[in-house]
Amino acid sequence: MHARRRLIAGAAAAALTATVARALFAAPAERVIRVTAHRFLFEPNELTLTKGVPVAIELTSTDVMMGFSVPDFDVRSDIVPGQVTRLRFTPDKTGNFVFLCDVFCGSGHSGMSGVMRVIA
Amino acid sequence: MSGSIDRRDFLKLAGLGGVVFASGLGCAAGGYGPAAQEEFHFVQLSDAHWGFEGPAVNPDARGTLPKAIAEVNALAQAPDFIVFTGDLTHTTDDPQERRRRLAGFRDVVRALKNPNVHFMPGEHDAALDRGAAWSEFFGATHYVFDHKGVHFIALDNVSDPAGKIGDEQLAWLKADLDRQADDARIVVFTHRPLFPLYPQWDWATRDGDRALALLMPYRNITVFYGHIHQENHHMTGHIAHHSAKSLIFPLPAPGSMPKREPVKWDPAQPYRGLGYREVEASTPPPEYAITEFPVGS
Numbered sequence: 086m087h088a089r090r091r092l093i094a095g096a097a098a099a100a101l102t103a104t105v106a107r108a109l110f111a112a113p114a115e116r117v118i119r120v121t122a123h124r125f126l127f128e129p130n131e132l133t134l135t136k137g138v139p140v141a142i143e144l145t146s147t148d149v150m151m152g153f154s155v156p157d158f159d160v161r162s163d164i165v166p167g168q169v170t171r172l173r174f175t176p177d178k179t180g181n182f183v184f185l186c187d188v189f190c191g192s193g194h195s196g197m198s199g200v201m202r203v204i205a
Numbered sequence: 206m207s208g209s210i211d212r213r214d215f216l217k218l219a220g221l222g223g224v225v226f227a228s229g230l231g232c233a234a235g236g237y238g239p240a241a242q243e244e245f246h247f248v249q250l251s252d253a254h255w256g257f258e259g260p261a262v263n264p265d266a267r268g269t270l271p272k273a274i275a276e277v278n279a280l281a282q283a284p285d286f287i288v289f290t291g292d293l294t295h296t297t298d299d300p301q302e303r304r305r306r307l308a309g310f311r312d313v314v315r316a317l318k319n320p321n322v323h324f325m326p327g328e329h330d331a332a333l334d335r336g337a338a339w340s341e342f343f344g345a346t347h348y349v350f351d352h353k354g355v356h357f358i359a360l361d362n363v364s365d366p367a368g369k370i371g372d373e374q375l376a377w378l379k380a381d382l383d384r385q386a387d388d389a390r391i392v393v394f395t396h397r398p399l400f401p402l403y404p405q406w407d408w409a410t411r412d413g414d415r416a417l418a419l420l421m422p423y424r425n426i427t428v429f430y431g432h433i434h435q436e437n438h439h440m441t442g443h444i445a446h447h448s449a450k451s452l453i454f455p456l457p458a459p460g461s462m463p464k465r466e467p468v469k470w471d472p473a474q475p476y477r478g479l480g481y482r483e484v485e486a487s488t489p490p491p492e493y494a495i496t497e498f499p500v501g502s
Contacts, residue, residue, distance in 0.1 A: 152367065156404035163367075183405040189332035189366040191298050195407075195465065 115139040115173070122151040122164050122186065125193025132184070133202045139175040152188035155201060161187060176203040243353040246485040248277055248284040251431030252451035254329065255313065256306035257295035262454045262467045265475070270313055273452050273481055273500050278318045284483065285352060287319055290431035290449060291327030291363060291396030293339075300338060303330075307342045323350070327396040327431065328363040336364035347374055349381055355390045355486055362397045362410040369411045379419050390491050393420065393428045398448065400441050403459035408433050417441055425491045433459070434467075435478065436497065447495060450480040476500040 116135075120142055121128045134140050144153050146164040153172060154161035157180075162172040185198035253270045263269060277287065294306035307330070314322065324343040331339045336346045346361040358381065362370050370378070385391060393399075399413035410416070420426050426444045434451035435458065454467040455478030471477050479500040484493050 150366070154404070156401075156409075185405065185407060187368065187404075187407055187411070189328050189363075189368070191333065192296050194296075198464070 113138045115141050117141050117143060119143045119145075120153065121145050121147060122153065122197075123147040124149060124191050125186075125197045127153075127184070127186070127197065127199045130199030131202065132199065133204060134176050136176050136179050136203055136205055139173065142172040144170045144172060149190050150188055151186050151190055151197075153184060154187040155182060155184045157182040163188065176201075179203045179205050244485065244487045245285045245353045246282065246483055247352075248280070248287045248481060248483050249290060249429055249449050250277070250287065250452060250481045251290040251449040252292040252327065252434055252453060253289070253310065254292055254295040254451070254453040255310040256297065256302070257453050259454070259467070261469055263470055266453060269476065269479060269500060270310075270452050271316065272476075273479075274314060274316050276498065276500070276502065277481065278316070280483065283319055286321040286323060287317060288323045288359075288394055288429075289314075289325060290394055290429060291325045292329045292431060292451075293324065293327065293343075294330050295453075296329035296333065298333070300334065303334070303338045304341070307338060311342055323357075323359065323394070325359050325394055325396060326361060326363050328366070328368065331361075331364040332366040332368075335366075336361070339364075347377070353486075354488070355392055356385055357392050357394065359394045360399075360416065362395050362399070362413065362416075367411055368397055368407065368409070370416055371412070375412070375415055375419065378416060382419055382423065385423065387422060388424050390425045390486075390488065391420070391423055391427075392486075392493075393426065395428060395430045397432045398430055398437075398439075398446060399428060400439065400446060402433065402437065402439065402448075406459065406465040408459060417444065420444060427493050429484070445493075447493075449482055450478065450497070452479055452481065452500065455479065 116138055118132055118140060123146065144162060144164045146166045148166060150166065151164040152161060153164055158174055158176060160172060160174045162170050164170055180203060182201045183198055184201050186194060250273060255270060257266050293310045297303050297306065326336055326339045326346050331346065340346060346364050347359055349358050360370060361374060362368060365371050397410045398408055399410050399416050401409040421442060428444060428446040430446065431449050433448050434454065434456035436450060437448040439446045456465060456467060468478060476499065480498050483496045486493055
């Protein structure tokens, strides 16, 4: 009977340890940010991310084919009208970085950009 | 990506209307390419943006290109040919207006005394219809020609709205280069930079690295391009890249401002930052001496 109690107590302790370890060492949960593109604007055009926290930017276009590029993180994606495109990455540095449309989309294309703020 | 131009390559000569830049100094052992090459010179004009309207930026938007053409016609020595490296017109979402602007540009440049003119598209001309309207007026968007011992390659990195050269054209480029000797004198014309000058402002070609990889085995390559509305001189390995000034408005130096916005017109210095260049090709060694001319010089 004592042996059985010790076994249960041991199992419970192991489960607790695993839970604590997961809480302490698991990767931070992915954050989702939705961005809508239309000629010639991103909405929102200022994004705030946290260094080390993975992000999924959900991109949609309401009119024409666009691009979403963040050269400082070497990530980009096409944005196809009518589809949701997820751009996943984990920012590894802090600062303010430009994101821009890199698919020529019309007369206002050259001004179609925004700022990505990555905080600690 | 490699570094900037060495100071010893940069020559300032007085009395020639601008800065002279010696380029294409890469040929070492192994000779200087085929014999019987002649010296010659050509003129590069770029980024005329015909149809642009913005008095704060250029109150003489319809007069600047004709002024530059008159100045080219008056050069002391007539160039062998003239090349326009893209953005002949300012972009418009209206296909009919695009054609009107292309026709207007064509009519203005008919004033050039030298009829030997090579045209290239920029993204403003070609990216919204994959070069369809532009080709109606000026033909193929990528092509080659030879002149006095130099092989010229005009690469189209703008008709694809993604700013790519594309698999098909890269295969065409490779096939053309396969026919050239390792020491052939080759000049490449593009609109966008082939190297990632400043991708944050879209100053790059998405698959430019693939083009550079194809060009790299050739010892005597020089690239002339436009797009960034200012002079820039850069080396990727032994390949020199020279961007040209615009004929409508200057843009700020890469990354020097939060946004890529045209430099405002200065009434005290009209046409400041606008210009064109003359390139003198000589050999041996294979070299391109660049003389920059401000509009109004």
